[in-house]
Amino acid sequence: MTETDIERDVDEAQTAALELAKLGDEERSAALYEIADAIEARTDEILVENETDVEEGERLLEDGEYTQALVDRLKLSESKIEDIAEMVRSVAEQDDPLGKTLSARELDEDLELYKVAVPIGVVGTVFESRPDALVQIAALGLKSGNAVILKGGSEALHSNRILFEIIEDAAADAGIPDGWAQHIEAREDVDALLEMDDAIDLLMPRGSSAFVSYIQDNTSIPVLGHTEGICHVYVDDEADLSMAEDIAFDAKVQYPAVCNAVETLLVHEDVADEFLPAIADRYETADVEIRGDERTRDIVDVEAATEADWDTEYGDLIVSIKVVDSLEAAIDHVTAHGSKHTESIVTEDADRASAFMRSLDSASVFHNASTRFADGYRFGLGAEVGISTGKIHARGPVGLEGLTTYKYHLEGDGHLVATYAGEDAAPFTHREFDGEWTPGRLSDE
């Protein structure tokens, strides 16, 4: 694909986005049901293409280039394809994120301002190998009225191609404007996208920390994403220690490769003698490697943590542990070493929970719950396009609402600013009211 092709694709997406923004929720959701049906109906085709990816993956696994985990994630089955179709239907069933009046304010008699939810426009996404990612992002994009540029991992190329074809066909049959979704395949095309700040409104990269940083540093397009997930669990001196043990275990072991897994446990000194031997035994059952600071090693026999450990996302069955003097010391540690992703405090003391949750500048702050809950599906967002550790626009798991923005609609009756300026300026009323913008509201009265 030459750069000119890419430019044409993005241009098509831009045109389609304006058309898509005018469709109602019924049309967008109907298309999603058609997509879900088509995915199920064409299961065999998907499995054939997926097999090609898996075979190539297994070859690279033998060469030591891929991990078993990567190949496992790549592999689809009939039941996984059913799950994917169900996910598309669950996105369709979500409330319409568009058209809602977010606030309404009378500025003066017959001069009414409405803040109305609208799609962002063209969203560029780059994502990793799981083939369901393409379907998830396309479904969220369509439901929220956005055109999407989809670039998947090369490992899943054949699976992504057939899934994209199915989505494109079914959406076209359902009357969705051509060009609303674009599939790009070459890594080089990503660099071309980064330059298109006039046409692409938002980039959402998912992948390695280095890759996301590269995107952030090489574009003036707004980027939502996260480079690292250095999440903490703090075991307070007022913790229920059996609960703390379960949470620390779940947060590390349930799925260690993901960004919301815990990397560092912070343990209040008053409970360290009791808690550390218990969690060390528990982690041993799952072959978790523990790296502790000096005070931890005074209590349990574990590897020594270095300064670098506090800043490391292991993404693996490794955890670092630090004994702290106080809640404040735990907060300071997270502020210094965290990545603003997800932190959890285990305590029975409401005030201490509150202090922890209010003081930390992370997207998700939990009380007595595993960090692994930080996920769009678990949060009830339907699905997620990604997780953001930035603080602008959307934080944490990003679902439909994160794919919307707003527009101001002002309905007047010939109102002039001159009336409200100078010596005899008329005052504004600035009165909030409950009301939905409806087309040409005032003229209809």
Next chain:
Amino acid sequence: MTETDIERDVDEAQTAALELAKLGDEERSAALYEIADAIEARTDEILVENETDVEEGERLLEDGEYTQALVDRLKLSESKIEDIAEMVRSVAEQDDPLGKTLSARELDEDLELYKVAVPIGVVGTVFESRPDALVQIAALGLKSGNAVILKGGSEALHSNRILFEIIEDAAADAGIPDGWAQHIEAREDVDALLEMDDAIDLLMPRGSSAFVSYIQDNTSIPVLGHTEGICHVYVDDEADLSMAEDIAFDAKVQYPAVCNAVETLLVHEDVADEFLPAIADRYETADVEIRGDERTRDIVDVEAATEADWDTEYGDLIVSIKVVDSLEAAIDHVTAHGSKHTESIVTEDADRASAFMRSLDSASVFHNASTRFADGYRFGLGAEVGISTGKIHARGPVGLEGLTTYKYHLEGDGHLVATYAGEDAAPFTHREFDGEWTPGRLSDE
């Protein structure tokens, strides 16, 4: 100021931001009232410093480097200082933008997710010569719990210094953490700020199109702002032509130097014969230069517009006029040439208004009102830190709400993700409810 000084300033702001986020609205608002009182009490000092800026401005005006308009904007008076103090009080009186629970959702029994409004953190602002800009931005920043880095125009240096000193002193007296506001003076320091993506959460530049573009192209910090304000008024064939004339006049003449002034009128061919001579006469009374397309020039005797005119923000008493075949042609023109700032349709037909407002991808779309209403004060936002033509985070005039983001608070009772995964996965309830997050909610029950 060396780069090391700047780094220390920003570091102080970052520390202060975490403290500021914990203060309640009462404390933040009380400080704003103290600031307002201090500004009034120290009016004489402000006038002395302002006189220095104005004298320098007048010298540069004689040299032809400054315009009279710039010197006028620079000049403070006792009554203008009273207005500034009143503006600070009006920001104090706004509803608290922080702490609000934006949504609450039960994920499962005793597992409750709250989306809570919080400050962004550290906001860097660069703004033009009007000395009230510094006070407005500092007031909005304090009310919304953000630390602010303030860089004003060199023309207003002495005025900005004394205003900053007054704000800093009064806020400190009111118990606001030191370092929450930082005043920087050198243009070179702006470049240092652009590198500090770990410490600054948002940049809001105001100034020339070239300057804002420069900022956007040279930082990976999110930027809110606008480079151009190419606003349109479309006079529909169903327009009340007398209303259209008033709106077109107000939108151009009331204050032509600002970004929300109209630059291009689009006139439906069916009303051109009647409307164009009338508006041409009206504009003549205010010495507005008209540049028209061929069809306009067939009707009125005006200068010829070139292609470049459709893409030009005059910021002056110049307007371009184009006759269009249809509403759709008007929409296409704005889509091709607009800057996504503000557009207005004048029509008595609700459906045509709706089509215009829904089809255009601009931050503000108006019906029967002057484009000049696109302003934070007129919109009832209290004041504005700037106007954004981007589509991420905040659009149009940016007030207190645009200076906030959110955080997810999850309250559990030892909940583990393992419970909701695998063969015997428990289901989520995902039930929305009305409720405010209060510290340690569940433990209090």
